Amino acid sequence: MIKQILGRLPRKPSKSGENREFGGSSDPPSINTKSSDLLSNRPVTSNSTNFIGPDFAPNSGYSYGNKLPQAANPKSNGNMVTGPYEALPAFRDVSSFEKQNLLIGKLKLCSVVFDFTDPTKNLKEKDIKRQTLLELVDYVTSANGKFTEIVMQEVIKMVSVNLFRSLTPQPRENKVLEAFDLEEEEPSMDPAWSHLQIVYEFLLRFVASPETDAKLAKRYVDHSFVLKLLDLFDSEDPREREYLKTILHRIYGKFMVHRPFIRKAINNIFFNFIFETEKHNGIAELLEVLGSIINGYALPLKEEHKLFLVRALIPLHKPKCLQMYHQQLSYCITQFVEKDSKLAETVIRGLLKYWPIINSSKEVMFLSELEEVLEATQPAEFQRCMVTLFRQIACCLSSSHFQVAERALYLWNNDHIENLIRQNRNVILPIIFPALEKNGRNHWNQVVQSLTLNVRKIFSDVDPELFEECLQQFQKDEANVEEIKTKHAAMWKCLEEIAASKAARNRAA
DSSP states (O other), rough: OOOHHHHHHHOOOOOOHHHHHHHHHSOOOOOOOOOOOOOOOOOOTTOOOSSSSSOOOOOOOOOOEEEGGGOOEETTTTTOOOOOOOOOOGGGSSGGGGGGHHHHHHHHHHHHOOOOOTTTTSSHHHHHHHHHHHHHHHHHTTTOOOOOHHHHHHHHHHHOOOOOOOOOOOOOOOOSSHHHHHSSSOOOOOOOOHHHHHOOOOOOOHHOTTTSSSSHEEEEEEEOHHHHHGGGGSSOOOOHHHHHHHHHHHHHHHHHHHHHHHHHHHHHHHHHIIIIIIISOOOOHHHHOOOOOOOOOOOOOOOHHHIIIIIIGGGGGGGTTTGTTTTHHHHHHHHHHHHGGGGGGHHHHHHHHTTOOOOHHHHHHHHHHHHHHHOOOOHHHHHHHHHHHHHHHHHHHHHHSHHHHHHHHGGSSSHHHHHHHHEEEEEEEHHHHHHHHHHHHOSSSSSHHHHHHHHHHHHHHHHHHHHHHHHHHHHHHHHHHHHHHHHHHHHHHHHHHHHHHHHHHHHHH
């Protein structure tokens, strides 16, 4: 009788049955259910076993459930998580001595990675994770005590699980594209950015926090961690690269022991880009970080830094997509010349080595960079390379592309460059005078003709005798053009006769 009465009473569902009910369907649970509050402030006894990770043993009396449906297949530190996934109490709701354990718990909670390719999956769990990440950002920002080694370990573990992933490039028919093609294409935006952005913000504030001891943190922010961060610079999402740029700069500033390694790793990325693939999305951001680094170099410059300029920075002018990062590259190059004017000759000869032949847009960029370098060049270095340099400038002045000719003529608008040219006019004017004279007479673009006449007037005002001498020589050469053509024709005819006589002798033999 008693058994029959007890059998009619409603039974409390078992944990296994509850889990099957929660994860038995592939559909995400409804967000509106009362049991799925975003932030659960319920204290749980320390005897509970629903923890993420076997190494979490809170002493605070607080723990949390890992309430996540099995169909979602989330991962925490590479392991499948099949328990429930619930929000933890807020930091303000626990005592100060319990906050560290709660912090570790929240870090473990955020180590679960969700699939964002399907926006309808796990909406409740994703929102819980996002709210928890925001709490972590606020906690790190307002922390008033040194982070312990355990906390640092969990921080790096959580960041690594969320950020370090394989980048899937946007499919393109032709991977080796010009810069303007890449600018026209829409960048690939990561669907998980709503979480990634907060993780990046958390990492940035953790690195920048005065409560992060560099001597202790360098065990976890190690070479492997830095290399994986650098790999992410190839992301097609510009928002991600912007965060990476700021974080790498903070790491370089805080962890002095890693500085040589970071420079070497960036060097290797450049080598692979220049000589192997010519494909990388983060060259501009890496150069922007390097610009700040170079700006802080002590004088005299180390030989290592000079080799980096010659072997990595100058060859970066070679790839077709120079336009994507030329502004940052030009800044780095100019920083070297401003710190050590003796490097001007090396830089100018390097630019001439990689000077474009048939790419007018690149030629305009080279001329712009050349102006910045010459502005920091001293007369002694200028004189050592001026002959080769102005032969190239003479070719630019003669270019039928009006932007190239116009940009070359703008060099005379710079007072420092004009003074250098005036001081060495005896060498420079004879080299460029034919190009100036032909431009003034025959160039199709009126702006180029006008600028050419202005440059001719500068030389005629500064040194009328030299100008007249060059003019007479040019007129003499023009008058002798027909004579030169006749000599060439006679020479070719003589060579043909010699060749014919040799062929006749060979046939007779």
